[in-house]
Amino acid sequence: MSAPVIPGLDGVLAGDSAICEVDHEGGGLRYRGYSIEDLSAQASFEEVAFLLLFGTLPNQKDLNTFQDALVAARSVPAYVLDFLAAIPESVNRMDALRTAVSILGLDDPDTGSNAHAANLRKAVRLCAQLPALLGALANPSEEKNTKPPEEGPRGHAEYLLSLLGQEAPEALSIKVIDVSLILYAEHEFNASTFAARVTASSMSDFHSAVTSAIGTLKGPLHGGANEAVMAMLLNIEAEGDVQRYLSERLAKKEKIMGFGHRVLRKGDPRSDIIKGHAKSLGEARGELKWASLSAEIEETMLREKGLYPNLDFYSASAYYLLGLPISIYTPLFVCSRITGWAAHIMEQHDSNRLIRPRCRYTGEGPRPFPPLAGRA
Amino acid sequence: MSAPVIPGLDGVLAGDSAICEVDHEGGGLRYRGYSIEDLSAQASFEEVAFLLLFGTLPNQKDLNTFQDALVAARSVPAYVLDFLAAIPESVNRMDALRTAVSILGLDDPDTGSNAHAANLRKAVRLCAQLPALLGALANPSEEKNTKPPEEGPRGHAEYLLSLLGQEAPEALSIKVIDVSLILYAEHEFNASTFAARVTASSMSDFHSAVTSAIGTLKGPLHGGANEAVMAMLLNIEAEGDVQRYLSERLAKKEKIMGFGHRVLRKGDPRSDIIKGHAKSLGEARGELKWASLSAEIEETMLREKGLYPNLDFYSASAYYLLGLPISIYTPLFVCSRITGWAAHIMEQHDSNRLIRPRCRYTGEGPRPFPPLAGRA
Numbered sequence: 001m002s003a004p005v006i007p008g009l010d011g012v013l014a015g016d017s018a019i020c021e022v023d024h025e026g027g028g029l030r031y032r033g034y035s036i037e038d039l040s041a042q043a044s045f046e047e048v049a050f051l052l053l054f055g056t057l058p059n060q061k062d063l064n065t066f067q068d069a070l071v072a073a074r075s076v077p078a079y080v081l082d083f084l085a086a087i088p089e090s091v092n093r094m095d096a097l098r099t100a101v102s103i104l105g106l107d108d109p110d111t112g113s114n115a116h117a118a119n120l121r122k123a124v125r126l127c128a129q130l131p132a133l134l135g136a137l138a139n140p141s142e143e144k145n146t147k148p149p150e151e152g153p154r155g156h157a158e159y160l161l162s163l164l165g166q167e168a169p170e171a172l173s174i175k176v177i178d179v180s181l182i183l184y185a186e187h188e189f190n191a192s193t194f195a196a197r198v199t200a201s202s203m204s205d206f207h208s209a210v211t212s213a214i215g216t217l218k219g220p221l222h223g224g225a226n227e228a229v230m231a232m233l234l235n236i237e238a239e240g241d242v243q244r245y246l247s248e249r250l251a252k253k254e255k256i257m258g259f260g261h262r263v264l265r266k267g268d269p270r271s272d273i274i275k276g277h278a279k280s281l282g283e284a285r286g287e288l289k290w291a292s293l294s295a296e297i298e299e300t301m302l303r304e305k306g307l308y309p310n311l312d313f314y315s316a317s318a319y320y321l322l323g324l325p326i327s328i329y330t331p332l333f334v335c336s337r338i339t340g341w342a343a344h345i346m347e348q349h350d351s352n353r354l355i356r357p358r359c360r361y362t363g364e365g366p367r368p369f370p371p372l373a374g375r376a
Numbered sequence: 377m378s379a380p381v382i383p384g385l386d387g388v389l390a391g392d393s394a395i396c397e398v399d400h401e402g403g404g405l406r407y408r409g410y411s412i413e414d415l416s417a418q419a420s421f422e423e424v425a426f427l428l429l430f431g432t433l434p435n436q437k438d439l440n441t442f443q444d445a446l447v448a449a450r451s452v453p454a455y456v457l458d459f460l461a462a463i464p465e466s467v468n469r470m471d472a473l474r475t476a477v478s479i480l481g482l483d484d485p486d487t488g489s490n491a492h493a494a495n496l497r498k499a500v501r502l503c504a505q506l507p508a509l510l511g512a513l514a515n516p517s518e519e520k521n522t523k524p525p526e527e528g529p530r531g532h533a534e535y536l537l538s539l540l541g542q543e544a545p546e547a548l549s550i551k552v553i554d555v556s557l558i559l560y561a562e563h564e565f566n567a568s569t570f571a572a573r574v575t576a577s578s579m580s581d582f583h584s585a586v587t588s589a590i591g592t593l594k595g596p597l598h599g600g601a602n603e604a605v606m607a608m609l610l611n612i613e614a615e616g617d618v619q620r621y622l623s624e625r626l627a628k629k630e631k632i633m634g635f636g637h638r639v640l641r642k643g644d645p646r647s648d649i650i651k652g653h654a655k656s657l658g659e660a661r662g663e664l665k666w667a668s669l670s671a672e673i674e675e676t677m678l679r680e681k682g683l684y685p686n687l688d689f690y691s692a693s694a695y696y697l698l699g700l701p702i703s704i705y706t707p708l709f710v711c712s713r714i715t716g717w718a719a720h721i722m723e724q725h726d727s728n729r730l731i732r733p734r735c736r737y738t739g740e741g742p743r744p745f746p747p748l749a750g751r752a
Contacts, residue, residue: 005389008577008729012388013381018739033740042745059751091482098584099482102475102591106467189735191578195588198571201384202595208474212571212588219578221730262732354597356638357385359565363394364409369418375435 005360010262014355015197019052019343020188022263029269031186032056040273045156045181046070049339052186053123053346066124067154073128074149074159076136080104084136093137093327094218097334098211100133101126105207114203114349122206123342130335131156135163138328157181160335164324172284173322176277180318183270183311184333186340188263192217196341200348201355209345214334220257223337226329229258229316233293242296250304258313259301267308274311278318290317381736386638390731391573395428395719396564398639405645407562408432416649421532421557422446425715428562429499429722442500443530449504450525450535452512456480460512469513469703470594473710474587476509477502481583490579490725498582499718506711507532511539514704533557536711540700548660549698552653556694559646559687560709562716564639568593572717576724577731585721590710596633599713602705605634605692609669618672626680634689635677643684650687654694666693 006012021030029036032051039048043057050058050066058066080103087096104126105111110118132149152159157178161169187193196213200206217223236245249256261268275294282291294309294317301307319329382388397406405412408427415424419433426434426442434442456479463472480502481487486494508525529535533554537545563569572589576582593599612621625632637644651670658667670685670693677683695705 003387003389005392007391008731009385009388009390009733010729011379012385012390012733013379013736014385014388014733015383015735016381016738017735018737021737021739022734023742028742030742033743034745035742038745042747047748057746057748057751060748063748087482092487095478095482095487095581095584098587099475099478102471102478102587106463106471106475111468111471188737189733191574191730191732194731194733195571195574198567198574199588199592199595202567202592202598202600204591204593204595204598204600205471208471208591208594211474211478212575212591215580215584215588216575216578217580218584219575219580221728222578222580224578224580262730263734352597353384353386354567354638355384355570356567357388357390357565357570358398358639359391359393360389361394361397361564362392363397366399366404366406366411367409369410369414370433371418372423372433372436372439375433 008262009357014189014194015353017188017344017347018055019340019347020186022188024266027266027269029187036183036269037273040179040182043182045178045185045336048182048185049127049156052339052343053120069124070128070156071150071154073125074132074152076104076129076132081132081136084133092218093331094214094224094334096137097133097331098214098218100136101207101214102211104129105205105211108207111205114200114205116346116350119206119342119346119349123338123346126207126210127335127338127342130338131160131163134160134328134331134335137331138164138325160332164328166323170284172281176281176318176322179277180274180315180332181336183274184315184336186337186343191219191222192337193341193344196345197348198355200345201352203349203352206342206345210338210341213337213341217333217337218330223330223333225257225310226312226316226319226333227326229312230320230326230329232257233290233317233320236297237289237293242293242300246297246300246304256297256301256305256307258309258316259305259307261308261310264308264310268310270311271309271314274318275309275314278314278321281318281321285321287321290321384638385733390565390570391729393564393720393723394431395716395723396562398564400642403642403645405563412559412645413649416555416558419558421554421561421712424558424561425503425532428715428719429496445500446504446532447526447530449501450508450528452480452505452508457508457512460509468594469707470590470600470710472513473509473707474590474594476512477583477590478587480505481581481587484583487581490576490581492722492726495582495718495722495725499714499722502583502586503711503714503718506714507536507539510536510704510707510711513707514540514701536708540704542699546660548657552657552694552698555653556650556691556708557712559650560691560712562713562719567595567598568713569717569720573720573724574731576721577728579725579728582718582721586714586717589713589717593709593713594706599706599709601633601686602688602692602695602709603702605688606696606702606705608633609666609693609696612673613665613669618669618676622673622676622680632673632677632681632683634685634692635681635683637684637686640684640686644686646687647685647690650694651685651690654690654697657694657697661697663697666697
């Protein structure tokens with residue numbers, strides 16, 4: 001075969017999609033035509049979730065109905081929460097979350113159907129249930145909150161914070177979580193979304209596809225990067241010398257977490273947005289060291305490597321300033337990206353073609369089979 | 377962007393691989409250079425598993441050591457078996473298996489390492505543990521077998537049959553399972569293997585990748601086809617008219633399960649092999665109707681559609697003649713393909729590049745954001 005091999009499928013257009021546009025010329029990012037700047041400044045996460053799942057922005061009545069549906073679907077069966085509570089805290093939280101979502105797939109009310117309407121119901125349910133899973137992951141040994149989840153705060157971001165132990169959080173905290181959920185919601189054929197589409201393309205089900213996506217997002221080259229960024233920032237802060245830290249790693253050709261992006265080579269428009277919010281948080285908390293540390297890393301990386309920060313870089317210190325445990329940064333990403341994954345799974349099922357590439361064979365040529373007794 | 381869109385990545389070479397060669401010119405299929413005909417006629421599944429995992433055929437000493445390792449690693453923690461036993465029988469067995477493997481990933485002894493040696497240990501463990509999971513899936517309500525798994529039959533195929541309730545099976549039954557495990561073991565960048573590689577490519581872990589693969593294999597366009605074939609054969613047998621059944625479906629352009637293959641367009645060399653074994657089984661059992669029914673379907677599909685049977689078509693009736701419950705045909709596929717998946721996950725981790733294609737955006741162009749209050 002004379003076709004070229006394309007490792008990592010770099011630049012390959014693996015299908016059509018009407019969900020997210022990366023505008024290489026203008027450096028922009030749009031969900032269904034709306035810029036990420038407008039969405040993060042003017043919309044709530046629920047509006048963006050509706051936009052991704054239903055294809056249009058909701059009017060006030062749609063939004064009320066959608067929020068009601070989310071609130072009503074928050075409950076997670078007790079055996080799933082018990083299962084999470086029994087997992088030792090040393091276990092990777094993304095492994096636990098992948099398993100919990102796989103369990104939720106066992107008896108979903110719409111199991112067995114890949115119809116658009118069934119997938120949409122599954123999407124709303126899982127989007128509504130994920131905060132409770134996140135809460136159980138963050139505080140596995142805590143007494144279970146006996147308050148019914150429907151009685152928690154109505155807004156998704158505030159509800160999420162309440163499950164992370166932050167009752168009556170400041171408006172700024174809610175805003176930063178809301179913006180973060182919007183920024184992380186969707187990014188066309190990224191690896192986890194593509195994994196979800198590969199799984200869906202065999203006409204396997206919604207929860208199988210999301211389970212694949214969570215397992216893929218876990219990796220440090222993808223969603224796991226936000227946790228790795230914070231670990232790095234804490235190391236640099238402890239060592240106290242940004243330049244030495246970076247030059248040592250760069251000399252060894254090590255990857256610096258939170259910089260560069262396969263697709264966004266001229267910079268990530270989401271980075272500037274979350275950077276501004278991280279700065280505001282630092283100022284409000286009187287904790288400016290992360291902003292100055294981060295700025296020095298950003299300048300150095302641009303000067304030395306020509307690399308821009310991606311969304312994960314400033315998200316890490318924003319989450320840290322919010323007091324969130326580092327081990328749930330990537331699970332929090334799941335609470336957002338579930339909306340993009342769901343939109344892609346529906347798009348795949350609605351117009352399916354099995355995703356089945358080829359490889360270039362580089363191994364041994366045809367050879368005779370030696371009987372067991374004669375092998376050296 | 378002017379690159380062409382390639383739905384389903386049809387024909388795209390997504391990377392290099394030294395594991396399996398599909399020989400389009402000669403119509404052959406080889407694992408690391410050895411033909412599927414030689415392997416299925418002369419090797420045991422354990423030899424093929426060793427070949428896929430370690431890269432070479434074992435000598436007698438290697439094989440003994442490998443079998444010892446498999447036997448020693450058979451145990452599955454009681455809480456996993458209890459979990460499976462608690463799942464209602466109505467739940468899809470592949471959903472249950474996907475969850476069980478996800479649970480096994482929570483406390484694997486090599487968790488946290490993607491090193492080749494660690495992945496190899498994970499592969500051996502999971503290959504050894506899958507039969508016990510299969511047994512629990514097939515007989516969820518049975519009294520648990522109290523015999524330690526190390527004391528079961530030494531051969532993998534015979535051990536597997538013992539867990540499916542077949543103590544002291546005939547040599548022919550063991551041979552058919554062994555051959556089936558060999559035929560299903562590996563098939564380059566098929567959808568489930570490709571899903572495993574996408575997950576592994578974020579440098580996520582072995583069990584996450586296998587969980588993605590199981591969720592993908594479940595679909596009726598992939599591994600789920602062998603169950604769908606048997607359902608179809610039972611329908612046709614009940615209706616009693618092959619020609620009418622097929623012509624009605626073909627007129628409606630419905631897919632006939634077990635025919636055609638994305639990559640093997642001139643026929644599937646594995647089909648003839650399992651067809652022979654299914655025929656032998658039918659003759660030995662005095663149950664010839666499945667062979668004659670299948671032959672009529674095969675002739676009709678070739679005449680009407682130019683499509684050849686794939687591996688799933690004759691596997692279904694072979695399994696049925698062995699008395700296996702239909703709901704575990706695809707989980708049985710997992711017990712085999714784990715070897716191919718593992719080889720690909722190691723290959724991906726050893727020479728990684730994030731698998732991150734692009735899409736062609738077909739949605740709404742840039743548009744202004746309308747405030748919530750003003751939306752129709």
